[in-house]
Amino acid sequence: MASFIELDELSVDLAGRRILRDLRGQYDGRAIGLLGPNGAGKTTLLQTLLGFHRPASGTVRIFGLDVRHDIRKIRYLLGYMPESDAYVANMTAIRFVRMMAELSGLPRRAAMERAHETLFYVGLGEARYRKLGTYSLGMRQLAKLAIAIAHGPGLVILDEPTNGLDPPGRERMLRLVREIRDTGEVRLIISSHLLRDIEECCDEVMILKDGVIATYCNLDDERRTNRKFLHLETDGDEVPFLEAAVRMGCEVAIDRRNQRIKMIMPESVKIRNLYELALAHEVEIRRLDYKRDSLQDIFLKAMSPEK
Amino acid sequence: MAVYKQTYKRYQGELTGERWRFAILARYSLLSILDSRLLAGFYTLCFVPPVLAAGLIYLNHSTRAVAELSGAYGQDGVIGLVPINNLFFHMVFRIQAFLAFMLVTFVAPSTVTSDISNNAFPVYFSKPISRQEYVCGRIAVLLALTSLITWIPGLILVALQADMDGTQWLIANYRIAIAFLLSSWLWIITTSLFAIALSVWLRWKSVATGAMLGIFFAGAGLGEMLNTVLPVFPVPVQWGLLLNLSTVIAMIFDWITEGVTNRGAVPGWTALTVMLLVALGSIGVLYRRVRPSDVVS
Numbered sequence: 001m002a003s004f005i006e007l008d009e010l011s012v013d014l015a016g017r018r019i020l021r022d023l024r025g026q027y028d029g030r031a032i033g034l035l036g037p038n039g040a041g042k043t044t045l046l047q048t049l050l051g052f053h054r055p056a057s058g059t060v061r062i063f064g065l066d067v068r069h070d071i072r073k074i075r076y077l078l079g080y081m082p083e084s085d086a087y088v089a090n091m092t093a094i095r096f097v098r099m100m101a102e103l104s105g106l107p108r109r110a111a112m113e114r115a116h117e118t119l120f121y122v123g124l125g126e127a128r129y130r131k132l133g134t135y136s137l138g139m140r141q142l143a144k145l146a147i148a149i150a151h152g153p154g155l156v157i158l159d160e161p162t163n164g165l166d167p168p169g170r171e172r173m174l175r176l177v178r179e180i181r182d183t184g185e186v187r188l189i190i191s192s193h194l195l196r197d198i199e200e201c202c203d204e205v206m207i208l209k210d211g212v213i214a215t216y217c218n219l220d221d222e223r224r225t226n227r228k229f230l231h232l233e234t235d236g237d238e239v240p241f242l243e244a245a246v247r248m249g250c251e252v253a254i255d256r257r258n259q260r261i262k263m264i265m266p267e268s269v270k271i272r273n274l275y276e277l278a279l280a281h282e283v284e285i286r287r288l289d290y291k292r293d294s295l296q297d298i299f300l301k302a303m304s305p306e307k
Numbered sequence: 308m309a310v311y312k313q314t315y316k317r318y319q320g321e322l323t324g325e326r327w328r329f330a331i332l333a334r335y336s337l338l339s340i341l342d343s344r345l346l347a348g349f350y351t352l353c354f355v356p357p358v359l360a361a362g363l364i365y366l367n368h369s370t371r372a373v374a375e376l377s378g379a380y381g382q383d384g385v386i387g388l389v390p391i392n393n394l395f396f397h398m399v400f401r402i403q404a405f406l407a408f409m410l411v412t413f414v415a416p417s418t419v420t421s422d423i424s425n426n427a428f429p430v431y432f433s434k435p436i437s438r439q440e441y442v443c444g445r446i447a448v449l450l451a452l453t454s455l456i457t458w459i460p461g462l463i464l465v466a467l468q469a470d471m472d473g474t475q476w477l478i479a480n481y482r483i484a485i486a487f488l489l490s491s492w493l494w495i496i497t498t499s500l501f502a503i504a505l506s507v508w509l510r511w512k513s514v515a516t517g518a519m520l521g522i523f524f525a526g527a528g529l530g531e532m533l534n535t536v537l538p539v540f541p542v543p544v545q546w547g548l549l550l551n552l553s554t555v556i557a558m559i560f561d562w563i564t565e566g567v568t569n570r571g572a573v574p575g576w577t578a579l580t581v582m583l584l585v586a587l588g589s590i591g592v593l594y595r596r597v598r599p600s601d602v603v604s
Contacts, residue, residue: 050433052599072435076322080433087430088421090339102331103434105322114318121313133425147430152318180315 003028004155004187005049009058012041012048019044021211022058029204029218031181031188035195035299036208042191043083045208046157049189050080062155076105079148083159083191085140086147089133093119093143096132097150104151111150118150119143122176138169145176149186156180158190162197170197177201199295207302214302222298230271232261233287234278241281248273328436332444333451336418340448346413350452353406357460360399361467367391368471391468393564396483400461400560404494405553407453408523411495414452415502416515418445423510432599442503442593449499458491486563493579494556497586504589507596527551544572549581556582 003026012020020041034042047053048060051071060067065074088096094115101111119128122142127135132143141161148156161177162170178201181188192198198205199219207215234241242252242261249266265274271288278285340346367388389395422428431441465484469477477484505522506515533547548554555578562575 047429047600050429050599052429052432072325072437075433075435078433080430082426082429082433084426086426086428088427089425090421091335095335095338099331099335100430100434102323103328103431103436105325105328105435106318107321107323110318110320121315144430149315152316154317183315185315185317 004063005032005189006061006064007058008061010048010055010060011057012044012053013056014044014053018056019211020048023213024058025213025216027204027206027216029187029202030184031177031190031202031204033198033202033205033219034189034191034208035193035198035205036214037303040208041211042208043159044211046080046159046189046191049157050078051075076151077154079151079153079156081144081148081156081158081161083163086144087132087135087140090131092129092131093124093135093146094128097128097143097146100147101150104153106151114150114152115146118146121149122146123172137164138166138172141165141169141173142176145173149180153186155187155189158188160192161190162192162194174200195295195299205295205298207299209302215298217298219295222295228265228267229290230261230263230265230274231287231289232263232274232285233259234261234283235286236283237281238283241278241283244277244281245274248277325435329440329444329447332436332441333447336445336448337451339417340414340452343417346410349413350410350456353403353410353456354460356399356402356406357456357464360395360460360464363389363395364391364464364468364471391472393480393483396461396464396487397557397560397564399464400457400487400490401553401557403457403460404491404556407457407491407495408498408553410453410456411449411498411502412516412519412523415445415449415499416506416512416519418448419503419506420510420512420515423507424512428597429599438594438597442597445503446496446499449502450495453495453499454491457495458488461487461491482564486560489563490556490560493559493582497582497589498552500586500589500593504592504596508592523552527553530554546573548573549577552582552585 005027007023007025007027010020010023011018023045034045036042044053048055049062049067051067051074055068062074063077067074091099097119098111098115101114102108106114116125116128119125122145124139124142124146127139132140135143141163145158145161148158158177162173165173174197177188177190180186181201188201190198190201203220204218205216206213238261242254245263246252248269250269251264253262254260255262263274265271274288275285367390370388422431432438436444462484465477465480465487502515502519505518506512509515509518527550530547530550533550534545537544537546548558558573558575558578559582562578
């Protein structure tokens with residue numbers, strides 16, 4: 001797929017302060033997670049994509065359209081779910097979602113149909129004639145999602161979608177986001193403080209720090225790589241087993257203090273091969289770990305002072 | 308995307324044109340306004356004075372023949388009835404302008420503050436709609452509602468009078484029609500802009516409504532105080548009248564009709580300048596305040 005976001009030396013100033021500095025790159029993930037500490041520039045970047053802030057220098061292109069000159073065309077293709085509450089309290093959900101769909105260019109009838117369908121889709125079908133002011137926080141989050149997707153955009157920007165949700169609400173929101181992603185009809189950019197949310201919904205991650213991109217990576221690739229770093233605990237004579245492993249191309253180090261073996265496997269070796277090797281050398285593998293918290297490691301690494 | 312399928316699907320159908328996109332906001336505002344029975348009731352009452360005025364015009368002419376025969380017809384029309392002249396239309400204009408002001412005062416804050424108090428601007432402006440279109444959409448509904456009670460009935464009354472009194476009357480009083488049209492537009496645009504700007508600035512519906520009423524009535528009182536304080540030499544000009552918006556628009560009406568001239572010797576162009584300054588100030592506030600996101604310095 002062609003890159004749908006291109007950043008070209010993008011810098012953004014707000015209130016006389018440089019918030020984003022010289023961002024560049026082409027991004028084409030189905031779902032890009034945006035991470036970073038408070039003040040890193042996540043929301044500013046999202047709002048620049050929406051055309052709320054003009055770049056001080058450089059450009060942003062979304063689906064090949066320049067944010068500076070083609071923002072109106074871009075907004076037809078965008079859906080936005082802001083971080084904070086954004087609704088009209090005395091309007092019913094159906095009327096508000098329909099109005100937003102009409103503002104996105106849908107004819108009245110189509111807007112009405114899609115408003116109903118979208119509210120059912122996010123789980124607010126039964127409450128769609130209630131005023132938004134009477135909704136709970138979780139319902140308002142879902143209503144914001146409905147507003148973001150009612151006009152069927154090609155790119156949906158979600159700013160802290162699970163903000164303030166209880167665990168069942170969070171699960172429901174993440175399930176919806178994954179479902180939307182898996183249709184393959186839409187690209188997602190999700191900003192969140194919660195690494196698990198990003199890990200569950202995104203395939204690529206951009207980490208911002210002090211207004212610059214500290215890291216950009218593909219999570220699947222990272223997971224695949226991390227799966228090759230193993231921690232083993234064995235029972236039996238481990239020396240022949242380890243020698244055989246080295247002959248297969250593995251790198252091995254023994255941690256005597258913790259009674260553990262650290263192993264790096266080459267691409268060609270599968271975990272199944274290790275079990276076969278252990279069986280052949282009458283060694284019992286009592287524990288085998290590979291790093292699961294890859295995103296946390298990536299994030300901490302990106303946030304380290306040396307970076 | 309059918310309900311039973313419960314999945315996300317991109318919209319691939321046709322899109323509406325952009326020229327009248329702002330009218331969507333106006334339409335939804337109107338729906339919200341009509342939801343309020345109180346406002347709908349008040350709006351209905353706003354049509355009563357023009358209907359009464361039309362009745363007076365009709366009565367004046369229908370009894371004219373009888374009055375002429377009985378000698379009850381004088382220089383100002385039928386003796387005992389309100390004469391249909393410049394002052395009659397001036398009064399109709401002032402009444403309708405006041406009602407339009409009250410309508411704007413109660414309607415404008417409800418259309419805007421609900422967007423602001425729950426931070427809906429980022430959602431609006433993530434759609435293909437500009438800040439100018441947003442303001443146009445909000446003002447359009449006010450202009451539509453107030454037009455129906457100001458210049459439209461005004462022109463109908465002039466037409467009714469011209470129809471009954473003949474084209475000679477229209478030729479002699481064509482300025483009344485122009486005054487109705489121009490003064491009404493100036494009034495409804497300025498008050499709408501002012502009310503929307505005040506609502507955006509103050510953010511709270513009741514506070515904005517109170518401020519509108521306060522400025523209207525306090526301005527009149529302050530103006531009177533100023534007139535008593537200001538020196539009357541060398542020319543007794545009552546500049547304080549310029550603080551009373553209701554009087555200011557009446558001055559403009561009179562300036563165009565060349566009718567009632569004794570307005571504290573305040574020149575008509577100064578009244579026009581005041582209205583334009585209020586409108587420009589309101590546009591300035593709207594430009595600064597209607598934004599998708601606040602930037603904290």
